[in-house]
Amino acid sequence: DAGITQSPRHKVTETGTPVTLRCHQTENHRYMYWYRQDPGHGLRLIHYSYGVKDTDKGEVSDGYSVSRSKTEDFLLTLESATSSQTSVYFCAISLTSGSYEQYFGPGTRLTVT
Amino acid sequence: GQQLNQSPQSMFIQEGEDVSMNCTSSSIFNTWLWYKQEPGEGPVLLIALYKAGELTSNGRLTAQFGITRKDSFLNISASIPSDVGIYFCAGQVQGAQKLVFGQGTRLTINP
Numbered sequence: 001d002a003g004i005t006q007s008p009r010h011k012v013t014e015t016g017t018p019v020t021l022r023c024h025q026t027e028n029h030r031y032m033y034w035y036r037q038d039p040g041h042g043l044r045l046i047h048y049s050y051g052v053k054d055t056d057k058g059e060v061s062d063g064y065s066v067s068r069s070k071t072e073d074f075l076l077t078l079e080s081a082t083s084s085q086t087s088v089y090f091c092a093i094s095l096t097s098g099s100y101e102q103y104f105g106p107g108t109r110l111t112v113t
Numbered sequence: 114g115q116q117l118n119q120s121p122q123s124m125f126i127q128e129g130e131d132v133s134m135n136c137t138s139s140s141i142f143n144t145w146l147w148y149k150q151e152p153g154e155g156p157v158l159l160i161a162l163y164k165a166g167e168l169t170s171n172g173r174l175t176a177q178f179g180i181t182r183k184d185s186f187l188n189i190s191a192s193i194p195s196d197v198g199i200y201f202c203a204g205q206v207q208g209a210q211k212l213v214f215g216q217g218t219r220l221t222i223n224p
Contacts, residue, residue, distance in 0.1 A: 104155030
């Protein structure tokens, strides 16, 4: 158990509203990741962080922003949610720098109506 | 971007049968990982492979890192009902602390 929690676990929101998803870890891991999972696409990287205030884009970053002001929290924000952002969102961590094994949280199911 | 092609997309087997699935890429990877995901949960790491040609087992699961470094294989022996789920391969992007994932193989087992 890598000590990862995600909140909320489920959310329904309307098109055009802002949404923030939170990933929280308890063990001071440096690397944190946000993925989305859609049928037929596997897991696709949205953004990742390699330290406080250090973030970078993944392959599907358009429409998303992230922030990491504390080691333990990595926030994913949809500034103006669209129906195409309906998905299951997973947070992951790497235990140590140079370790490519990633461990996942339980996920957040987001529906944009 | 880099892509992983995972096959088959789905498998329907009888309990007790062996299972094989694979992942291929046009790019070289330095690390291959295999995950399993059950409904409503996040993926769980099963096996990590770090060297070309490496063969690693975890109980009834065996995974191999292809010698070309462009493919990997996962075998499950003597399948049981709790093996049901979606299996994902992942490769480490060279020079980066991030992974790219295959599309998954959905395994269904008839008792």
